[in-house]
Amino acid sequence: MQTPQIDSARIAETSHGLERSEIERREKVFTVSDLAVHYGGMPAIEEVTLDVHRNTVTAFIGPSGCGKSTFIRCFNRMNDLIPAAKVSGTVLYHGADLYGRDVDPVEVRRRIGMVFQKPNPFPKSIYDNVAFGPRVLSMKGSLDERVEGALRHAALWEEVKDRLKDSALGLSGGQQQRLCIARCLAVEPDVILMDEPASALDPISTTRIEDLMHGLKREYTIVIVTHNMQQAARVADMTAFFSVVVAEDGSARRGVLVEYDTTAKIFTTPSDKRTEDYVTGRFG
Amino acid sequence: MADEGTPRSAQLAVAGARSATRDALTASSHQDRVTGAVFFALLLLGLGTALLGLVTILIWSFVEGAPRLDAELITNGPSTLSPETAGFRTAILGSIYVILGVIVLIVPLGVGAAIYLEEYADPERWWNRVIELNIQNLAGVPSIVYGILGLAFIVRGPLDLGFVVAAASLTVALLVLPTVIIASREAIRAVPRSIREGALALGATEWQTTSRQVLPIAVPGILTGVILAVARAIGEAAPLLLVGAVTFATFNPSLFEGGYSTLPVLIYNYASRPQEEFRVLAAAGVIVMLVLLLAMNSFAVWLRNRYEQNW
Amino acid sequence: MRIGLQDELDALEAGFQETGEIVLRSIRGVVDALRMQDVELCDEVIAFDDEVDDRYLAIEKQVEMVLARQTPVATDLRLVLALLHNALHLERIGDQCVTIAKLTKLSSHLNTKQAVMESLVDMGERCGEMVKVSLTAFAERDVQQARELHQLDELVDRANRQVFQEVLGYVHDAEALEWGMRQITAARCFERIGDNAVDIGEQTAFLVTGEFAEFTDASH
Numbered sequence: 083m084q085t086p087q088i089d090s091a092r093i094a095e096t097s098h099g100l101e102r103s104e105i106e107r108r109e110k111v112f113t114v115s116d117l118a119v120h121y122g123g124m125p126a127i128e129e130v131t132l133d134v135h136r137n138t139v140t141a142f143i144g145p146s147g148c149g150k151s152t153f154i155r156c157f158n159r160m161n162d163l164i165p166a167a168k169v170s171g172t173v174l175y176h177g178a179d180l181y182g183r184d185v186d187p188v189e190v191r192r193r194i195g196m197v198f199q200k201p202n203p204f205p206k207s208i209y210d211n212v213a214f215g216p217r218v219l220s221m222k223g224s225l226d227e228r229v230e231g232a233l234r235h236a237a238l239w240e241e242v243k244d245r246l247k248d249s250a251l252g253l254s255g256g257q258q259q260r261l262c263i264a265r266c267l268a269v270e271p272d273v274i275l276m277d278e279p280a281s282a283l284d285p286i287s288t289t290r291i292e293d294l295m296h297g298l299k300r301e302y303t304i305v306i307v308t309h310n311m312q313q314a315a316r317v318a319d320m321t322a323f324f325s326v327v328v329a330e331d332g333s334a335r336r337g338v339l340v341e342y343d344t345t346a347k348i349f350t351t352p353s354d355k356r357t358e359d360y361v362t363g364r365f366g
Numbered sequence: 367m368a369d370e371g372t373p374r375s376a377q378l379a380v381a382g383a384r385s386a387t388r389d390a391l392t393a394s395s396h397q398d399r400v401t402g403a404v405f406f407a408l409l410l411l412g413l414g415t416a417l418l419g420l421v422t423i424l425i426w427s428f429v430e431g432a433p434r435l436d437a438e439l440i441t442n443g444p445s446t447l448s449p450e451t452a453g454f455r456t457a458i459l460g461s462i463y464v465i466l467g468v469i470v471l472i473v474p475l476g477v478g479a480a481i482y483l484e485e486y487a488d489p490e491r492w493w494n495r496v497i498e499l500n501i502q503n504l505a506g507v508p509s510i511v512y513g514i515l516g517l518a519f520i521v522r523g524p525l526d527l528g529f530v531v532a533a534a535s536l537t538v539a540l541l542v543l544p545t546v547i548i549a550s551r552e553a554i555r556a557v558p559r560s561i562r563e564g565a566l567a568l569g570a571t572e573w574q575t576t577s578r579q580v581l582p583i584a585v586p587g588i589l590t591g592v593i594l595a596v597a598r599a600i601g602e603a604a605p606l607l608l609v610g611a612v613t614f615a616t617f618n619p620s621l622f623e624g625g626y627s628t629l630p631v632l633i634y635n636y637a638s639r640p641q642e643e644f645r646v647l648a649a650a651g652v653i654v655m656l657v658l659l660l661a662m663n664s665f666a667v668w669l670r671n672r673y674e675q676n677w
Numbered sequence: 678m679r680i681g682l683q684d685e686l687d688a689l690e691a692g693f694q695e696t697g698e699i700v701l702r703s704i705r706g707v708v709d710a711l712r713m714q715d716v717e718l719c720d721e722v723i724a725f726d727d728e729v730d731d732r733y734l735a736i737e738k739q740v741e742m743v744l745a746r747q748t749p750v751a752t753d754l755r756l757v758l759a760l761l762h763n764a765l766h767l768e769r770i771g772d773q774c775v776t777i778a779k780l781t782k783l784s785s786h787l788n789t790k791q792a793v794m795e796s797l798v799d800m801g802e803r804c805g806e807m808v809k810v811s812l813t814a815f816a817e818r819d820v821q822q823a824r825e826l827h828q829l830d831e832l833v834d835r836a837n838r839q840v841f842q843e844v845l846g847y848v849h850d851a852e853a854l855e856w857g858m859r860q861i862t863a864a865r866c867f868e869r870i871g872d873n874a875v876d877i878g879e880q881t882a883f884l885v886t887g888e889f890a891e892f893t894d895a896s897h
Contacts, residue, residue, distance in 0.1 A: 158567065165488060192569030202560035204579060215568040218578065262564070269568055286678075293680045315746040316681055349745040 100138065100319045102344050108135040109176075111273060111303045112157060117171035119152050119161060126152045127337035130171070132322055139295055139304045141314035141345070144324035145365060149337025150307045153324070154275050156180075157305065158194040159187040192219060195266035199278040201258035203250035203265075208242050211250045211261055215269035228268055236264035237294050256287025263294065274298065276306040280313065292317050311361055314345065321348045323357045427656065431649030439650055443617075444632060450643060454651055457632035460531065460619045461600060464628055467535025468542065468599050469592070475539070476546030476595075477588055483547070484554045485576050505544035512541040513605030521609050529610025531619050531626050537609050538602055542595035549591020553584040586673030593666040597659055603630035629655055682747045686756060689739050690816075693760050693767075696732040697812040700767045701805060703729065703774040704870065708801035711781050711863070714789065719778040729771035736764040755887065759880040763815065766873040766880075770808060773866040773873075780863045787856040793843050797860060800836045800867040803829060807874035815881045823878035827892040833871040840864040 112134040119126045127149030134140050142150040152161070159180065161167040173180040180190060204211050212229045215221075221228065229246070233239040238260040242253070250261055259279060266274060280288040295304055295317050308314050314321050322342040328335050341348065341357045352358045359365045442453030483501075487494040516537030520527055527533045557580045565575040581588075606628055619626035629651065637648035703722055710718035740761045743749065749757055807829050814822035841864070844857035875892055883889045 160563070160567065163563075163566065165490060188569055188571050191567055196567040198560065198563065198567075200560065202558075202564040204561060204564065205583060214565070214570075214578070218565075218568070218570045218574045265564075265568065289678050293678060296680050312748055315748070345746060346742055350741055 100344070102347075105135050105138055105319055105344070108137060110134070110174075111136050111176065112305075113172075113174040113177075114156075115172045115174075117153070117156060117169070117173060119149065119156065120168045120170070121164075122166040124334060125336040127324070130339045132339065132342045134303065134305060135320075136303050137299055137301070138319040139299050139306065139317050140320045140322065141318035142305070142307045142322050142324060143309070143311050143314045144337070144340075144360070145326060146309065147335055147337070148324040148326050150324050151277055152337070154277055154305060154307050157273070157275055158196055159190050160196065162187050192269055193271055194273045194275060195269065195271035196275045196277065197259070197262050197266055197279050200282050201255060201262050203253070203258050203261050205249070205251055207247045208250050208253070208261060209246040212264050212268050215265060219269055221269070232264040232268035233261075235267050235298070236260045237290065238264055254287075256283050256290060259283060259287065259291060260294070263291075271302065273303045273305065276304065278307055278309060281309065288313070315349050318345045321345045323348065323352075323354075323360060325356050325360070423652075424656070427649045427652040429649075430646055431651070431653045434646050434650040435653065439647075439654070444627075444635075452636075452644075452647055454629060454632055454654065456618055457627045457629045457651075458654075460626040461628045461630075463531045463619055463626070464534045464538060464606075465596060465600055467532060468539045469596060471535060471539035472543055472546045472595060473592060476543055476592070477550050479543075479547045480550030480554055480588075481576060481581075484551055485572065485580070501544050501547055505548060509541055509602055510604045510608070512537055513608030515540070516605060516609040529625060533609050534606055534626070534628070537605055538599045541602065541605060542599050545595045545598065546588075546591050549594065550584070550588045553587025553591065554580060556587060557583045586669055590666045590670045593662055593669070597662045597666075600658065600662075601630055601655065603628075603634055606631055679747075682743075682749060682753065685739070685743050685747060686749075686753060689736065689743060689757070689760055692732065692736055692739065693764055694812060694816060696729065696736065696764065696767050697808070699725075699729060699732065700770050700774075701808055701812075703771055704801065704805040704808060707774045707777045707781070708798060708805065710778060711801065712794070712798050714781070714785050716782055716785050719782045719785075722778040723775050726771050726775045729768060733764050733768040733771075736760065740764075752884070755884050759815075759884045762880050763877050766876050770870050770873050773870045777863045777866045780859045780866075784856050784859040787852055789856065790843075790847070790853060793840055793857060793860050796836050796840045796843070797864060797867070800833050800840075800864060800871075803833050803836070804867050804870040804874060807833070807871050808877075811874040811877035811881070814878060815884075818881065818885050820882050820885050823881040824892060826875050826878040830871045830875050833868055837864045837868045 110133045114130055114132050114134075117130040118128040130153060142154060144150050152167075155161045156169055156173055157175075157180070161169055169181060175190075175194075179185070204214060206214070209229055212232050213225055216225060216228050230239060230243075233242065238257060241257060242248075242261075250258065253261060259282075263274075263279075280291050283291070292313065295306070298304060299319075306314075306318065320342065321344075323340045324337050325340045326335050327338050341352060341354045343353070347353075348357060349361055352361065356365075438451055439453050440458060441455055442451055443456050444452050444454070483494070483497065487497075489495065489498075516533060519525060520533045520536050521529055525533075525536075527536075561579050561583070562575055565579045566572075570578070610625065617625075633648050633651040633655070636644045636651065639645075703725060706718060706722045706725070709715065710722060740757055743757055747753075807826055810822060810829070811826055813819075814826070841861055844854070844861055847853040847857045879889065879892055882892075
């Protein structure tokens, strides 16, 4: 009899995603209240309020220009690097104000890592790429073990274990992105932010990364921005849909949060018509 | 190519289409072709003129100076009395000392300034914009002006070093510093933003990012800038005349004492003498300088090619 | 690859097979209740059907989720569609068992006739067998086994006709006629269970070949 072997623990969390009640029982990692980001006075995104819970995958979807990339960069204070950007509202990280006066952005970024849209390995060896984080942060313990652990976690170890000294630039696109994930994991973050991590990759690499997220979310909290809503449907437990609001005179465009709910709900019975229009592809 | 079964009208249509396409794809009108040829000729003319000057110098100096290409050129000091055995030794040493001093000064100052301007300065602030503007200007200031500056403030004035090698190094360093800053800035700017973002996102500080990621990648570009600046500095004569490159130093130079001379200055000296033998000497000196410059520039090009990365 | 999708499909199929086991239990229960004229067992079977209905709804919901979230294609899509259809067939089989149980209760006070009883029990056991085979064929993706189902169905149909003929003979005995009429309905229910089992077999063929074709059967 060919009944497939079932790992019931894994099934419990994957079959129709986590239930809302289960998600909300988990600790809140981020609490965002009335957040807005302005570039040189013009609002890019406004009135965002939502919570991100531990060990979940939360996806931000929406049309281009809705500010989802701007929003995710608020979580690790990467917007600080843009002089014209101004963040208002509050972001609490485990209850503490992320933008508090004596908060050091460098410490924030150690705990909240980021993987970018286009893989950006350093022009160094594979080993040195992964070791960079632990080195600059003076992490104790065996560097070799950290590097191997991170590469295993990123499902890359088997492919590179015999050529750790080779240049990282010689890897394929999908491998480079997994290397960037390994680099991020090496500093033992709490949260991993991913800004369209697979949009520059081929479908097989994309599936690999999605499968990776399945495993990673058991230990980390993941927030992902994606313009591919099917990807959000596949990987995310909670999905936030952002849309663009155009000013009356047609001049200014800003992003707003339209709906935030379990992925199951967003893709079967969304509450807001704008959400329905977007996920069914009738948007615009 | 047409089948027997294809009707005559279809065959004609195919032939017509074929010739029309061929016409459309063939080269442009006669007018355009002539214009293209004329333009190409003008380009070659410009290039030829530029090369002509260089070739003339090369040929003249080799023809003139060939008789004096011997070991004594380098080992002997200058002499007014016996041009046959006079050499450039003191001047060569003087040039080397001055250049070493220049390198020691421009690398930290130039690279440091470039790092500040690229990584730390907020371009919105007015003083940074002023600095930005003025570095470009400084690169274009005539070198004699730097000589006057050196004379007034370094040789005399506040620093009061006197006519010494150190003063010359300082003066020339100021002269070529803008070049180094500009080249270093370009090299640093060429490092992709994504590298910086990647490093910062891992929790590296700005300084760690700059020192461990940006600078190592920018080093080839910076080095090229430094070498080009040095090549220019070796050939400077005018400002050095003002800060005391005594045209006739018969003794070996030292850093903070006494007089000194440099290669271009001594060439100038020999060239302005009436005797034929001195002219030959001058030409020989020119050959030495050209060889040196060629070596440095080639090294810069090789260095740049070796480390060029494709992003 | 696509761990999430595979897990969801595995869970869906496992849920379906479990529901199948439960429905088999219902069939056995109702056949026993019929043979032993056990009213309490009939009540149990009737109450038990709630479980079958709940499981059916759960599978339906799960299918909706898989389609919305994973957008399966090709074999995966056919599997999901087949599971949806088959879950419905199982639910119908459950309903047939309830009907048979209710009929048994209604006629429990009447005397039974051995010939018809034997035919009914025979039908019950055969269609129980058919459901089991259909579930196995589905799990093993065995189209041949699935096709053989309609031969078994012929036997069930034959027994159904026998019951009908037999009861026609009770026209002179009022009590026997009343009992017999009810048993005709019960036989019809068993026959429907058999048809549903064949339908499950057809879904197996659809899943494997990609084409939906009804197995040729006179009774359809």
